[in-house]
Amino acid sequence: MECVVEIREHALLFLSGKYTRGKFDVAHKFRIDSDESLIVKGDFSFNTQLLDEVKKQLKSKKMKMRKVKVIVNHRSIVTRDLIVPYVDKRKMSLMIEHEMYNIYHLSRDYLVDYRVIQEQKKSRKVKQVQVIASAISSKFIQSLELFFDKNRMSIVSIETAASSVMNLIEKQKVIKNPEPSVVVELNSSYIRSFIYDNYAFQIARTVYIQEEISEVAVDRLVQVLDILSQAYSGKTGKYLKNVMLIGKVEYLPLLQSHYTKESQLEINLINLNHFLVRKQPELMEYASCLGVVL
Amino acid sequence: MKYKMNLYEVYQQQKKRSKAFNPNVVLVLFLLTIALCIGATGSYLTWMKATLDKENIELNDYLSKLTLGEDYAYVLKAQKDIEAFERLTQALNEVNTVFEAKQSFGSRQLKLIYQLKPSSITIDLIKLEGAVITISVRSKEASSFASFVVSLKQAGEFLDASFPGYQMSNGNLYNSVISLTLKGEY
Numbered sequence: 082m083e084c085v086v087e088i089r090e091h092a093l094l095f096l097s098g099k100y101t102r103g104k105f106d107v108a109h110k111f112r113i114d115s116d117e118s119l120i121v122k123g124d125f126s127f128n129t130q131l132l133d134e135v136k137k138q139l140k141s142k143k144m145k146m147r148k149v150k151v152i153v154n155h156r157s158i159v160t161r162d163l164i165v166p167y168v169d170k171r172k173m174s175l176m177i178e179h180e181m182y183n184i185y186h187l188s189r190d191y192l193v194d195y196r197v198i199q200e201q202k203k204s205r206k207v208k209q210v211q212v213i214a215s216a217i218s219s220k221f222i223q224s225l226e227l228f229f230d231k232n233r234m235s236i237v238s239i240e241t242a243a244s245s246v247m248n249l250i251e252k253q254k255v256i257k258n259p260e261p262s263v264v265v266e267l268n269s270s271y272i273r274s275f276i277y278d279n280y281a282f283q284i285a286r287t288v289y290i291q292e293e294i295s296e297v298a299v300d301r302l303v304q305v306l307d308i309l310s311q312a313y314s315g316k317t318g319k320y321l322k323n324v325m326l327i328g329k330v331e332y333l334p335l336l337q338s339h340y341t342k343e344s345q346l347e348i349n350l351i352n353l354n355h356f357l358v359r360k361q362p363e364l365m366e367y368a369s370c371l372g373v374v375l
Numbered sequence: 376m377k378y379k380m381n382l383y384e385v386y387q388q389q390k391k392r393s394k395a396f397n398p399n400v401v402l403v404l405f406l407l408t409i410a411l412c413i414g415a416t417g418s419y420l421t422w423m424k425a426t427l428d429k430e431n432i433e434l435n436d437y438l439s440k441l442t443l444g445e446d447y448a449y450v451l452k453a454q455k456d457i458e459a460f461e462r463l464t465q466a467l468n469e470v471n472t473v474f475e476a477k478q479s480f481g482s483r484q485l486k487l488i489y490q491l492k493p494s495s496i497t498i499d500l501i502k503l504e505g506a507v508i509t510i511s512v513r514s515k516e517a518s519s520f521a522s523f524v525v526s527l528k529q530a531g532e533f534l535d536a537s538f539p540g541y542q543m544s545n546g547n548l549y550n551s552v553i554s555l556t557l558k559g560e561y
Contacts, residue, residue, distance in 0.1 A: 151383070170376075170377060173377075192382055192385045192386050192389060193385070194380050194381060194382045194384070194385045195377065195380060196377055196378055196379055196380040197376045197377055197378055200376075210376075213380070215380060215382060217382050219386055219389065222382070222383065222386045236383050237383070238379075238381040238382075238383050238384070239381065239382040239383040239386070240380050240381065240382065241380070241382075244380045
């Protein structure tokens with residue numbers, strides 16, 4: 082049994098289930114919203130009220146998992162895609178760590194990890210690797226450890242939401258055609274987009290918003306898509322053809338209404354039916370959690 | 376290739392590393408290192424002292440041996456001999472210098488003496504003492520001694536030629552001794 086917890090600015094998402102033979106059977110899922118920000122000054126902030134709520138929910142769902150995989154979906158965790166030379170694992174770790182420290186001027190308190198997205202050949206002899214790297218402060222992890230200790234849980238892994246969603250996209254072969262496509266994770270607090278061209282990852286960008294009203298959130302998404310499309314066409318000469326939506330999928334009709342048939346932009350939901358044992362449309366909001374169990 | 380991201384694993388690795396560099400552990404290691412250094416230095420100094428003591432004993436033994444005095448006397452004697460030899464060598468060198476400069480007495484002078492000798496004079500003895508050649512002569516004519524000495528002087532081979540006089544013996548024979556001084560520095 083897998084248990085995944087996603088930490089957002091104002092919410093905690095719990096997902097548990099069993100992953101066997103390429104299919105995931107969701108056992109429980111619940112969300113705890115908080116009026117106060119859960120991440121304050123780069124530290125996971127929790128009070129007894131939140132702890133009680135978590136304990137109550139776990140008890141009511143009869144969830145007795147002791148090991149938990151954590152996803153941090155917040156701007157305090159720095160994520161960036163990098164292209165680095167192909168070297169051995171140890172050297173690559175050092176190189177990426179060095180790059181991240183230099184780009185973001187991070188303090189020594191930050192810890193850096195990465196995962197390989199794809200290998201690229203610059204020329205016949207020169208090989209490069211595209212990676213997604215993340216940096217998190219050790220203070221943040223300490224506070225997470227404390228929180229899960231109080232819930233009698235231990236952390237197995239910590240990953241970023243961007244990395245887990247990319248894992249879901251790649252493992253579930255979400256991209257169906259070679260045309261430039263963008264996978265958009267839309268939520269009330271952020272819009273995360275991943276551009277793929279010819280099945281290969283190109284760029285990922287996150288825009289943080291604070292829009293509870295669906296129309297405003299969709300308007301922001303349309304703006305983001307326009308900017309992305311223009312920027313990508315300016316760089317490559319190709320326009321985005323497909324938009325695959327996850328997250329708040331209930332916004333789909335509203336989003337589709339923004340685009341006419343002439344716009345040539347096809348907007349669809351990501352199909353995870355072959356991956357999930359039981360169809361649950363609301364699971365689309367747990368995309369980051371699903372990416373971790375793969 | 377690494378296809379999984381796990382920041383928690385990195386955190387735990389760093390935690391392990393920082394535990395290894397715990398200030399107390401570092402202090403203990405530091406103190407241990409110092410103790411080891413002191414121990415090593417102490418051992419080295421003890422070993423050095425033992426070696427020096429051994430050498431000292433050996434030197435004392437050597438100095439206290441009787442043969443050393445004899446050897447010293449022998450060396451002193453040898454040194455004196457060397458000095459004597461040096462003095463002798465110096466003297467010999469001076470003599471050699473004299474010998475190199477002096478005119479030697481040889482067949483040339485003898486030949487000259489016999490050439491200049493008047494037929495009336497008979498030479499009984501020629502003797503060389505230092506640079507003086509003493510010739511014992513006899514003749515029936517007393518005046519022949521003087522002419523012989525004059526001839527020798529005029530020859531220029533000798534520094535001086537003289538005779539103190541003559542004596543009569545056996546009735547008609549006169550005896551005399553002519554002294555010739557060789558040229559050269561003596």
